[in-house]
Amino acid sequence: MFTALHLAIIAPFLAAVFVPLLYKKIPSIHTGWFVLIVPAILFVYFLQYIPTTSEEGAVSAVFPWIPSLGIHFRAYVDGLGLLFTLLITGIGALVVLYSIYYLSKKRESLHTFYTFLLMFMGAMLGVVLSDNMIVLYLFWEVTSVSSFLLISYWYEREKSLYGALKSMLITVLGGFSMLVGFVLLYSITGTFSIQETIAATSETASHNLFLPAMLAILLGAFTKSAQFPFHIWLPDAMEAPTPVSAYLHSATMVKAGIYLIARLTPVFAVSGEWLWIVAGFGITTLFWGSFSAVRQTDLKGILAYSTVSQLGMIISMLGVGAAALHFDGANGNNVFIGATTAALFHLFNHATFKGSLFMMVGIVDHETGTRDIRNLGGLMTIMPITFTIAAIGSFSMAGLPPFNGFLSKELFFTSMVNITEFQQFNMDTIGMVFPAVAWIASVFTFIYSMIVVFKTFTGPLQKEKLDTKPHEAPFGMLLAPIVLVSLVIVIGFFPNVLSYTIIAPAMASILSPLLEQGQQFEVDIYFWHGFGTPLKMTIGVVIAGILLYLGMKKWKGVYRLFPEKLSFNNLYDQTLDKGEVLSQKIMGAHMNGFIRNYLVYIFAFIAAFLLITMFYKGAFTIDVSDTAPITIYESILFLVLFAAVGVMMFTTSRLTMIIGLGVAGYTVAMFFVIFRAPDLALTQLIIETVSVALFLLCFYHLPQIAKNLEPIRFKAVNFIISAAVGITVTLIGISAGSSRMFESISGFFKDYSYKEAGGRNMVNVILVDFRGFDTMLEILVLGIAAAGIFTMIRLRLAGRDEL
Amino acid sequence: MEILMSVAAGILFMGGTYLVLSKNIIRIIIGTSVISHGAHILLLTMAGLKTGAPPLLGLEASSYTDPLPQALILTAIVISFGVTSFFIVLGYRAYKENGTDNTENMRGTDSYD
Numbered sequence: 025m026f027t028a029l030h031l032a033i034i035a036p037f038l039a040a041v042f043v044p045l046l047y048k049k050i051p052s053i054h055t056g057w058f059v060l061i062v063p064a065i066l067f068v069y070f071l072q073y074i075p076t077t078s079e080e081g082a083v084s085a086v087f088p089w090i091p092s093l094g095i096h097f098r099a100y101v102d103g104l105g106l107l108f109t110l111l112i113t114g115i116g117a118l119v120v121l122y123s124i125y126y127l128s129k130k131r132e133s134l135h136t137f138y139t140f141l142l143m144f145m146g147a148m149l150g151v152v153l154s155d156n157m158i159v160l161y162l163f164w165e166v167t168s169v170s171s172f173l174l175i176s177y178w179y180e181r182e183k184s185l186y187g188a189l190k191s192m193l194i195t196v197l198g199g200f201s202m203l204v205g206f207v208l209l210y211s212i213t214g215t216f217s218i219q220e221t222i223a224a225t226s227e228t229a230s231h232n233l234f235l236p237a238m239l240a241i242l243l244g245a246f247t248k249s250a251q252f253p254f255h256i257w258l259p260d261a262m263e264a265p266t267p268v269s270a271y272l273h274s275a276t277m278v279k280a281g282i283y284l285i286a287r288l289t290p291v292f293a294v295s296g297e298w299l300w301i302v303a304g305f306g307i308t309t310l311f312w313g314s315f316s317a318v319r320q321t322d323l324k325g326i327l328a329y330s331t332v333s334q335l336g337m338i339i340s341m342l343g344v345g346a347a348a349l350h351f352d353g354a355n356g357n358n359v360f361i362g363a364t365t366a367a368l369f370h371l372f373n374h375a376t377f378k379g380s381l382f383m384m385v386g387i388v389d390h391e392t393g394t395r396d397i398r399n400l401g402g403l404m405t406i407m408p409i410t411f412t413i414a415a416i417g418s419f420s421m422a423g424l425p426p427f428n429g430f431l432s433k434e435l436f437f438t439s440m441v442n443i444t445e446f447q448q449f450n451m452d453t454i455g456m457v458f459p460a461v462a463w464i465a466s467v468f469t470f471i472y473s474m475i476v477v478f479k480t481f482t483g484p485l486q487k488e489k490l491d492t493k494p495h496e497a498p499f500g501m502l503l504a505p506i507v508l509v510s511l512v513i514v515i516g517f518f519p520n521v522l523s524y525t526i527i528a529p530a531m532a533s534i535l536s537p538l539l540e541q542g543q544q545f546e547v548d549i550y551f552w553h554g555f556g557t558p559l560k561m562t563i564g565v566v567i568a569g570i571l572l573y574l575g576m577k578k579w580k581g582v583y584r585l586f587p588e589k590l591s592f593n594n595l596y597d598q599t600l601d602k603g604e605v606l607s608q609k610i611m612g613a614h615m616n617g618f619i620r621n622y623l624v625y626i627f628a629f630i631a632a633f634l635l636i637t638m639f640y641k642g643a644f645t646i647d648v649s650d651t652a653p654i655t656i657y658e659s660i661l662f663l664v665l666f667a668a669v670g671v672m673m674f675t676t677s678r679l680t681m682i683i684g685l686g687v688a689g690y691t692v693a694m695f696f697v698i699f700r701a702p703d704l705a706l707t708q709l710i711i712e713t714v715s716v717a718l719f720l721l722c723f724y725h726l727p728q729i730a731k732n733l734e735p736i737r738f739k740a741v742n743f744i745i746s747a748a749v750g751i752t753v754t755l756i757g758i759s760a761g762s763s764r765m766f767e768s769i770s771g772f773f774k775d776y777s778y779k780e781a782g783g784r785n786m787v788n789v790i791l792v793d794f795r796g797f798d799t800m801l802e803i804l805v806l807g808i809a810a811a812g813i814f815t816m817i818r819l820r821l822a823g824r825d826e827l
Numbered sequence: 828m829e830i831l832m833s834v835a836a837g838i839l840f841m842g843g844t845y846l847v848l849s850k851n852i853i854r855i856i857i858g859t860s861v862i863s864h865g866a867h868i869l870l871l872t873m874a875g876l877k878t879g880a881p882p883l884l885g886l887e888a889s890s891y892t893d894p895l896p897q898a899l900i901l902t903a904i905v906i907s908f909g910v911t912s913f914f915i916v917l918g919y920r921a922y923k924e925n926g927t928d929n930t931e932n933m934r935g936t937d938s939y940d
Contacts, residue, residue, distance in 0.1 A: 619930050623848055652828040652876045662835055669842035672857060685857050688839070692864050695832075699871060700881040700892040704900055711908045715860065718912055722919040723853050742848040750841025753869060757833030760873045768874070770893045778884050786882035786894035791901060802902050809909035813916045 027085040029099045032069055033153055036062055036146030040139045047135035055134045056124035063116035063145060070101075070109045077103045077529040084155060084219075094216050100155035103529025107368065108152035108276075108283055110526070111375050115275045116145050118504035122383050123267035125501035126390065137177060137265070144170035148276050152283055157206040157216045164202065164248075167277050168195045174272060175264040187260035190596065194247050194257045202244025202284070208237035209291075222290045222536065229294045238292045241284065242301060249281025251339060252309040253592045255332040262324040266386030269324060274331050274378035282335065282371060285342050286534045293346035303343025303443070307461050309336025314468035318576075319583045323385045323395040323480065326472050327378065330421065333469065334374045340458070341367035341436060344443045348535055359442045361535065361545065366435030368530050372522065373420070373428040373515065380508035381417040381476065384410055387497040387505075388480060392490045397475065402485030407496050409506075411481045416509040420516070422473035422569070423466060423562060428515040430562070437462065437558035463561055470569030471576070624745060631748035634756065644755060647762035657698055665691045678723055686716040703787045832872040839865030852918045852928045859914065863907040867900045 039062045047055045076083055082102035089097045101109070120141070127134060147170060150163030169192075176188035210216055212231045213224045221228070228234055245251075250258040261273050272278070285302060292298040313333025320326045345364030387410050388403070389395045404411045416427060423433030440459040487493075515522065531545045539545070572579065614621070638644050665688060672684035689712030696705035773786045773794065783789040791799050839861050846858030874896035880888030882897065922928045 620848055620850060627844055627848070646830075648830070650875075651830065652878055654828045654831055658828060658831060662831060665835055666838055669838055669861065672861065673842050673845050678853060681853065681857060685860055688861060688864055692868060695835075695868065696871075699876055700879065701871070701897045701900075702881050702883075704871075704897055704904070707901055707904050711904055715908060715911055715915075718915050719853075719857070722915050739848075742845055746841045746844035746848065749844045750837040750839075752837075753840040753865065754833045754837030757836050757869050757872050758830055761829040761833065761875065764875075768893055768895065770891075770895050773882075773894050774884070774891055784884040786884065786891070787897045787901065790894055790898035795898060798898075798902050802905050805906050806909045809913045812913050816916050816920050 025085065026087050027099070029083070029085050029101065029153075030087050030097065032066055033099060033149045034146055035066060036142040036149065040142035040146070043138045043142065044135040047138075051129075054124050054129045055138055056120055056127070059138045059142065060117060060120045060124070062142065063113045063120060066149075067110065067113035067117055070106065070113055073101050073106050073109075074525050077101060077106050078525055081529075081532070082219075089159070095158045096156055096217075097159050098155040098217065099153050100219065101153060102533045103526070103531065104283070104286055104533035105152045107372065107526050107530045108279065109149060111279070111372070112145060112148045112152070112276050115271060115375060115379050115508075118379065118507055119267045119271040122270070122386070122501060122504040123265070125498055126267055126386055127265065137174075140170050140173040140177070141268070141271070144174065144272060144277070148280070151280050155218050157209070157218060157221075160218075161199070161203050161206060164244075164280065165196070165199050167280060168192060168199055168248075171195070171261070171272050171277055174268045175261050177265055177268065178263070181263065183260075184263040187257070187263040191257040191261045194254055198244040198247025198254065200244075201240045201247075205237045205240030205242075205244065208233045208240060212237065218287060218291075225291055225294065225537070228291065234292075234295070235297065238295070238298060239301075241288060241292075245281035245284040246305060247281070248284070249278050249335050249339065250309075250332050251281070251305050251336060252312050252332075255309060255313065255329075256592045256596055258332055259320075259325055259328040262322070262328050266324070266382060266389065269327075270379050270382030270386070273328065274382055275375040278331060278335055279338075279371065279375070282338055282342065282367075285339060286367070286530075289342065289346050289534050290349070290536050293349045299343055299346050301343075302346065303340045303458065306336045306338070306340025306343055307458055307465075309333065310340060311336075311461050311465040311468075314465045314472065317472040318468055318475065320472075321397055323388065323397060323400075323476065324382075326397075326476055327381055327385060330469070330472060331374075331378060333465065334370070334378065334421075337436060337462075337465075338367050338371050338374065340462075341370065341439055342534075344439050344458075345534070347443065347446050349537060350446075360439070360446065361531070361538070362435065362442065363439030364531050364534055365527060365545075366432060366439050368527050368534075369428075369435060369519070369522070370432035372526070373432045373512070376508050376511045376515070377417040377420040377427075377429060380413055380505040380512065381421065383501075383505040383508070384414045384417060387501055390501070391492070391495060391497055393492050394490060397479040399486055399489040400480045401483035402481070404481040406485075407481075409502050410497060411477075413502070413505045413509050414477050414481060416512055417505075418473040418477045420512045421476075422470045423565065426516045427512050428519065429512075431516065431519050433466065433562060434558045437466075437561045438556075441557050459561075463565065466561075466565045467568045467572065470565055471573050474569070474573045624741065627745050627749050631745065631752045634752045635748070638752075638755060638759070644759050645762045646758055650764075651761070658695070661691050661694050661698070679720075682716060682719045682724065685719065686712060689715070701787075703785070828876050829872050832868060832876065836865045836869040836872060839868065850929050850931050852921065852930060855930070856911065856914045856918050860907070860911050863903070863911070867903060870896050870900050870903070 039059070043055060043059065046058050050058075073083065082100060084098055084100040087097040087099075089095050120138075123137070123141075127137060144167060147163045147166035151160055151167060154160040154163060172188050172192040175191055176184045178184050206216070209221055209228070212228050212233050213221050215221060215224075247254040258273060258278065262269055264273070289298075310333050313329045313331075313336055317326050317329035317333060320329060341363045345360060345362075345367055348360035348364065351360070385395060388400065388407070391407065391410075392400065392403070394400065420427035420429030423429045437459070440462045443458055444455045446455065528545045532539055535545070614625070668684045668687040668691065672681050672688070675681050675684065689708065693705050693708035693712065696702075696708055773790060777783055777786045777789045781789045781793040783793070843858045843860075843862030843865060846854045846861060849855065849858075874893045876892075879890035879892045880886045882891045882894035884891075918928070921933065925933055927933065
């Protein structure tokens, strides 16, 4: 049944239809104001699901779409889906508000922007609220497409197109792999429903398609969430307008992969591979992203790599959290549950501070005309509000108290330290790498967070390098980031606002097997959690970070160890370039435009294929018992035929060749006589005569071509291929003649030609009576040929030379 | 005799293929004609060449040759004639328009690819 929930999911799509109309009809009001209504209403609508998900669990509604294939649009709202839904609609509303001030009404084509944005919003809602994998995949691809459209919003810029194409190729590659994974899962469980798949976990884990399905789905999640080494598309996607970067590439779309991993954790987490791959890729991405962010000079570039790194952090925590499923129950000694709490908490926090930071960068860009930190500086007194936003966002990102980033970083360290206590899958030995890498990555995170604030807002103001005279942004532009940083602070001080409303229900979706009926996870996020290892690690991060930030000039040379040439970007570019060159070479080598070449392929294939099949399958037989005897007449005719073919093959005279063809044709007619086929002989004689006359007319009497042909150059390849074709035909003829499977049906014609059709000439009766349909079409063929010939001779198109 | 005729069909196919693989348009058209002769002979041979009366009931013979392949060949002859004559005229026109009967020179414009 189609419910209000379904309507809510597709509402953005419906709204997108009206956007161009409003843009054209009401040009006096910025189109964004109309668009703002959609996410705002949806946000309020989805807020009312909070009590439902935290008390009763999940709500679902089914709308059958393709029931015969088991594809239903099943909207399924549980804690995890709701967390994402609120992020999508909430930040969506703020981003639309921000874009109203960011995008000019006069210069930009707003209708396309908001259409794409609404498309994206609807698709994202569909991804997180669909229970059916195929429907999820559908929405997943729509997010890829709309992201592609949004990145290339300024399509006259070459870099936008490059970035859009890159993100499209990488995310669609992953999306396709994800589809393969879903189909593999379907072949194990026989259902596309995620919840039913989770229910069937015990059977799936032992299936031999389990691991391929897991890897294929993980590839999809990793490409979408910009995990190492597929992170390369995200920095290039920064060519999109800043509201898009803030919305898609920090808060929502890049978290679709995280959603997928979290959603399928109950299915796959039983295996050690899942734990290692998810946590391993996450931690690698965390390190590589934070390490690369420090070398960037573009503010959006820093934020892009920072997003990559924070996504890696969330994913590594999800990986570690999966360890919880190897223990029973949600009781206190299952410490790994904390990692899942941390992942979800940081997921939310990251969306708040990263969204505000992107908007801050947009404001700086808007008011100064540059995003390059080498040209920026000294904006603190000119743009105090923007500075405050930047400071709060960055300090939260760096994990400093009293902001929410501090809490999630502490939880992160806790989970990384805890994983070393996990006794399975070598985690207790090699697992030591995790806290170590996490700590180093956090130091880099601290450094780039400081760069974002201090390089932009402190130091000397470089007026000559700025296009415009900088000033504070209008209030409307500041409103959205202010809301977000307020959240950063509020959640920093009162983290438990989220605990039971949002996080506990979301955990219940991820770690569902651990819960008994009616049980709930205990989530307690304290601001002061004791003087333990995590706090010491944070103090260490701050000290090391400050020292490294101050001495950055001295160790910057480290980056020369990893020159651009060795980057994955370069690998991607080279793959595309080389691939194009290679395919052009391959195409050019065999499709060279000469008909002869194509015929060589065709004939060689036919001969090779048939000969190999015949001998490999043992199909060749010779049975001479049933053959007719050879008489002198046939031998003579055979020799004549042989001679005629030889003459045709090697003569250079046009006339000799035509006569040779005539000789061959008449010889065939003679064969027909010998083999008791009077009608064939008659027809063959007449037709051969007419053909030869036509040949003579066209190629001997009419044109001014030299009477002699160029001598045919003897080509060994041609000869071998034609000999092979001849031998193949001979062998097939012999073999077919020697192995008769059943009697011919011709006894029927003998018995009934006169009785049924009233004719004594069996061949003619077959032609016009038993199989008259063939004859009719054959007449049609002749008619078409005649019409074609007439057209070719008579029709002269005017202006044909221009063609 | 079936074996001899199979060899004859093979020879026709070989000659036809060799001609088709050449560059000259007349050779190619004649090659297709030769191949169709080969195909007709092959059809007849594969049905068996047992000596019997021609398939005319008026002869009142005890056995007749198989009429069905003959009907098939008759159809094939007519069709191959239609196609061949079309080819001949097409080749002729192509020669008149392009001034060449060499297929290697018939390559359209350079901008193809």
